[in-house]
Amino acid sequence: MDRVSLYKKAIDLKALTLEEGLFLYENSPLSELTFVANEIRKKYRNDNKVTWIIDRNVNITNVCISDCSFCNFHRKLKDEDTFTTTLDEYIEKIEAMLKKGGNQLLLQGGMHPKYGIEFYEELFSTLKSRYPEVKLHSLGPPEIHHISKKSKLSYRETLVRLQAAGLDSLPGAGAEILSDRVRKTLSPGKATTEQWLEVMREAHRLNMVTSATMMFGHIETTSERVEHLLKLRDVQEQRPVGSNGFTAFIPWTVYTEGTKLAETYDCKPVTPSSYVRLIAMSRILLNNVPNIQASWLTVGKATAQACLYAGANDMGSIMIEENVVSSAGANYQMDAESIQKAIIEAGFIPQLRNQAYEYQDMPEGVPVLKK
Numbered sequence: 082m083d084r085v086s087l088y089k090k091a092i093d094l095k096a097l098t099l100e101e102g103l104f105l106y107e108n109s110p111l112s113e114l115t116f117v118a119n120e121i122r123k124k125y126r127n128d129n130k131v132t133w134i135i136d137r138n139v140n141i142t143n144v145c146i147s148d149c150s151f152c153n154f155h156r157k158l159k160d161e162d163t164f165t166t167t168l169d170e171y172i173e174k175i176e177a178m179l180k181k182g183g184n185q186l187l188l189q190g191g192m193h194p195k196y197g198i199e200f201y202e203e204l205f206s207t208l209k210s211r212y213p214e215v216k217l218h219s220l221g222p223p224e225i226h227h228i229s230k231k232s233k234l235s236y237r238e239t240l241v242r243l244q245a246a247g248l249d250s251l252p253g254a255g256a257e258i259l260s261d262r263v264r265k266t267l268s269p270g271k272a273t274t275e276q277w278l279e280v281m282r283e284a285h286r287l288n289m290v291t292s293a294t295m296m297f298g299h300i301e302t303t304s305e306r307v308e309h310l311l312k313l314r315d316v317q318e319q320r321p322v323g324s325n326g327f328t329a330f331i332p333w334t335v336y337t338e339g340t341k342l343a344e345t346y347d348c349k350p351v352t353p354s355s356y357v358r359l360i361a362m363s364r365i366l367l368n369n370v371p372n373i374q375a376s377w378l379t380v381g382k383a384t385a386q387a388c389l390y391a392g393a394n395d396m397g398s399i400m401i402e403e404n405v406v407s408s409a410g411a412n413y414q415m416d417a418e419s420i421q422k423a424i425i426e427a428g429f430i431p432q433l434r435n436q437a438y439e440y441q442d443m444p445e446g447v448p449v450l451k452k
Contacts, residue, residue, distance in 0.1 A: 084109055089116045094124065094368045096314065102366050111358055113253035125371050126394040129422045132372070132434040133185035135417060135447070136218065137401040137415045139174055141166055141204070145191025147223065147270035149221045149343040151299065151335055155191050158393030165193070168207065175212055179400055182444035183415065185436060187384040187398075188219035189254055192270065198232040198239060202246040209247035210431035212308060217247050218436050221254030226272035236283040250290035250436045253281070253327070258301040260311045267342070278316050281327075285320035290437050293370070297359065298351040299342060306359065310366045328438050329372035329395060332359055333379040353384040357391045364392025372438050377423070379416060386427040395438070396420055421450040 082104045093098060097105070105114065142165040145155035156163045175186065186208070205217055218245070220228075229239040239250075257267055259274045271284050272280070284291050293313045297306055309423075313327065320326040334351040337343035374395040375388035385396060399415050415423065421431040431450065433441045443449050 084113065085366065087168075088113070088280075090094055090164075091117055091266070091365045091368070092120050092124075094121070096368055097366055099247075099304075099307055099311055100141075100421075102311065102362065103304055105365065106303055106307060106358070106362050107398075111354055111361070114358060114365065115362040115391040118361035119390055121364050121368075122373070122392045122394055127431050130394075130432040130440075131358045131389055131427070131429040132395045132432050132438060133420050133424070134185065134398045134434055134436070135178075135401070135444075136185035136398045137174060138180040138185055138187040138189070138398075139166060139393040140190045141188055142191055142196070145194045145270075146194050147192050147268050147344050149268045149271070149339050150345070151267060151296075151337060153339055158194055166402060169331055171208060172211070173444075175208070175215060179212075179215075181399075182447035183401060184214055184257075184444075185216040185218050187252065188217060189224070189252070191219060192224055192227040194231075196231075198228055198234060198242055199229060201243060205243065205247035216249040216436060218252055219248055221252050221433075222277040223254055223255035223268075225251070225280045226276050228305065228329045236280050237287070240280075240287055240289065244287065251281075251284050251292075252282060253291060253293035253331070256294045256309070258299075258305050259303065259312050260305045263301050274312070278312060281316050282319060285316070285324045285326050288321070288324045290325045292329045292436075293327045294330070294441050295363075296335050297332060298355075299337070299348045300346055305362060307366065308364070310363060314367055314369060325437065327370050328436070329374050330363055330367055330370050331374040331376060331397065332356075332363060333376035336379065353380065353387065356384055357387050359395050360388045361391040377420075381417070381421075382423050384397045386423060389424075389427050389429060395434075396424060413417060418448050425450060 087101050087105055136408050143154055143156045144158055144163050225239055229236050235284035235311055255271055261274050295309055317326050372395050373393045374397045375385040375393040378400055399417055399420055422429040433443055
């Protein structure tokens with residue numbers, strides 16, 4: 082194959098095949114991939130702005146039947162240190178988020194064996210009645226699958242009822258690698274590849290704002306990474322005309338400190354250059370997804386800044402409270418001031434956004450840094 086012709090095809094936003102994508106991933110110099118990805122980035126965002134958001138992550142419960150081998154956070158139902166977040170705790174956390182200028186709550190985890198649709202309807206409607214201005218960016222395809230199965234509802238019925246209760250958008254959580262070979266080892270209790278994808282297809286039919294993710298650096302092959310990206314691209318292509326679909330793709334690296342995964346497999350840390358290569362390939366292959374996010378939370382500021390020249394146009398959230406990857410060894414932190422500073426240091430203009438990637442004015446009391 083000819084790299085140059087494939088680069089031109091990618092810059093023209095034409096879909097590459099699995100073979101073409103794998104060829105570029107395995108054979109192209111990183112400098113060439115980052116150049117191509119940056120040219121594609123300009124077609125989506127050519128205003129030199131890098132977006133970010135203020136939100137808070139709250140775990141609904143730490144009880145989960147998934148038994149993910151990379152997760153130190155989950156507990157079994159009969160464990161002594163289980164919890165379900167109380168209303169008073171939600172109020173305390175939301176009030177703290179509002180004081181920091183945030184207005185979005187990322188509610189996730191875990192797949193509790195006793196919680197069906199009614200539990201989540203009551204939770205969402207209660208939070209919305211108290212804080213109608215707060216957006217609920219919550220759950221994920223594995224949790225939707227779990228709720229629908231427990232409550233004997235279709236994916237569509239589950240999503241419609243949760244939307245009516247206050248669900249605003251659906252994160253792309255629990256994708257890990259969209260390969261059943263990998264999922265059977267990493268996340269035996271989670272939705273299969275096709276189930277994850279079908280939840281997202283249904284969400285797109287309902288015109289929900291969604292995102293897509295990848296967790297890599299464990300037992301997956303390079304081919305499975307590329308296949309993952311192409312499956313997301315296909316679902317995005319299948320969305321109805323006018324549907325939001327996937328607003329963004331966010332890849333992050335696995336952390337395995339103290340996990341069952343580390344006991345069984347020798348997972349080498351993902352190097353900065355490997356992460357930048359994955360970002361660039363994401364921008365090249367996801368020709369129909371408008372935004373690519375660099376996960377500073379798992380790779381740190383410097384690598385995330387490099388990604389802004391490799392196709393990424395978003396730095397994600399300041400992540401007020403995060404429990405899962407931090408419990409496995411990730412310890413990077415940023416606040417509203419430092420994330421803006423990181424964007425400016427990289428040569429870009431920081432721009433606050435919402436989950437639909439619409440530009441937002443800075444809330445009162447949040448420091449505004451200018452280039």
